[in-house]
Amino acid sequence: MSDSYEEIKYEQVEQGQSLPDLSYEVTATTVVLGALASRDFRPMHHDRDFAQNRNGIQDIFLNTPNQAAWFERYLTDWTGPKGRLGRIKFRMKNSVFPGDTMTFVGKVDAVSTDDQGCGWVELSVNLSVGDRTVTDCTARVAVPKDEEDNPWNRKGDAWKP
């Protein structure tokens, strides 16, 4: 096994456990890069004039697929590369604009093993800017049960996301 990365194992995870916070200063480049990386060419994600005068909002804002990518990065920073996303659900309440410092805060809601022996962690992640909640996310992530286990090897009926 490679020793080039760290990973979390099922036995190390407990209900109520907190994940390390992640803060990031968002610029116009963050928003535009995220939109174009996800092939979202709609002007409210790169054209401030359009965002202000057509959408009536203060500035261009982070798009949905890129927010999903931020949540994934936050979760797998914690699990390491063997952490495998089963499902994420998010509800957007506000937007992230250039000049904002966005902060991700996460905690473990539950830990369980399914009937195929896969170890699952259920998490809540909150994305906020200052006192403003932007997006609430819940996620279900598979982590290795032991040294030999690798959730990515699960296929067909053995994968129950």
Add this chain to the structure above:
Amino acid sequence: MSDEIPEEVRSWIGQERYQEKGEFPVEQGYIWTTCASVENGNPLYWDETVAQEITEGPIAMPTMISLWFRPHFWAPGRTEVAQPLQVHFDLKEKLGLPEAVMTDNTIVFGEPVRPGDRLETSQILHSVSGPKTTKLGAGRFWEIEVRYRNQNGDQVGAEHYTGFGYNRAKKEGE
């Protein structure tokens, strides 16, 4: 707005529609660009040895799933803007609801997506609510599922969207 859901819209419920192939194969460049956009240093996407060891070769970030179906901004002969979630736009038109927002998004992940894959998609309308009024205006909620498969027929993911189509609420003085 009538309380009745038009018969045509009702007929879409539960029907798998818009079965389409992506316009281009899954490509490594977008994977790196997306990782760069969120500063994702997961070695699965940057270290071939780790990718081989854990996922039997390179894969895409799972949350990139919808990217592979976003149409080119321009293509020869195209006269109309292609929409990536056509059922949503069909509903807006047929129900006479010019504005719409997505309120909830759930993504379920299946087999990993790999560079070179040619993915296919389809869209299913699961439900349309009765008339509802929110602070945005009067309209309806709907639930749409988008299914994604690879060239082998394996399900690589599914997205569930809740949308709210509406006519804007009039503000005082309007």
